[in-house]
Amino acid sequence: MRRRIKSALLAGVASLGLAFAPTHSANAFLFGGIVYDPTNHTQNLLTAARTLQMINNQIKQLTNEAQMIANQVKNLTQLPYTARAALQARLSEIDTLIQTANSIAYDVATVDAAFASLFPEDYAAFSNAAMGLAARTHWEEASRSLHDAMRMQAQIAETVQLDIATLDEIVAASETAVGDLQVNQAGNQLLALQTKQSMQTAELLAVQYRAEALERARQLQTEERSRIHRQRFLGDGAAYTPS
Numbered sequence: 001m002r003r004r005i006k007s008a009l010l011a012g013v014a015s016l017g018l019a020f021a022p023t024h025s026a027n028a029f030l031f032g033g034i035v036y037d038p039t040n041h042t043q044n045l046l047t048a049a050r051t052l053q054m055i056n057n058q059i060k061q062l063t064n065e066a067q068m069i070a071n072q073v074k075n076l077t078q079l080p081y082t083a084r085a086a087l088q089a090r091l092s093e094i095d096t097l098i099q100t101a102n103s104i105a106y107d108v109a110t111v112d113a114a115f116a117s118l119f120p121e122d123y124a125a126f127s128n129a130a131m132g133l134a135a136r137t138h139w140e141e142a143s144r145s146l147h148d149a150m151r152m153q154a155q156i157a158e159t160v161q162l163d164i165a166t167l168d169e170i171v172a173a174s175e176t177a178v179g180d181l182q183v184n185q186a187g188n189q190l191l192a193l194q195t196k197q198s199m200q201t202a203e204l205l206a207v208q209y210r211a212e213a214l215e216r217a218r219q220l221q222t223e224e225r226s227r228i229h230r231q232r233f234l235g236d237g238a239a240y241t242p243s
Helices: 001-021 037-077 084-101 108-118 130-176 179-234
Strands: 028-031 034-036
Touching: 037 179, 084 130, 084 179, 108 130, 130 179
Parallel strands: none
Antiparallel strands: 028 034
């Protein structure tokens, strides 16, 4: 850029030198020992004015190009702040809670196997003692699932406080953003924060709904065991007749 400006100035100086180069015409006359040609003088002034105008135009063009390059540099400058690591760490903490849940796991295959084992459809072959043990197991699973839901709620409540600080940092970075790239990156981080919170909400709902499903299953099993107990107590329904 500096070379282009220097070349333009040298070309202008050369043009000015040619403009004022001495020439003679028929209208020239001698004045005090100096040859003066009004026509040539006028032409030289016009040429010099045009040359200066040309130099000014070139300088403006180079200035505009320099400003355009500076703007392009700003548009390519990355935002110096990122919340990516912090958001990923908080999601990992919540995922760890799910993976270490005390009650039935969350993968489909394990749920199917555990549900079939814990909640049989028929208790006819179960002894009273076995049904009592099953009732205790169901109560434990329901209690654990409720505990998992409470842990998840507590963890998300903690991350909300951290998200508030992260939001302030992202907004502060966006307010000082220069160029399109930094503005877009700040906007993307705000979307990432919003997406992370949506994922947390979905995970919390999954834990809560599972706890509710386990509790409902426990109630249904209790009703079925009660029916079996009642049937065994009544027997065939024949009244007792003393001999």
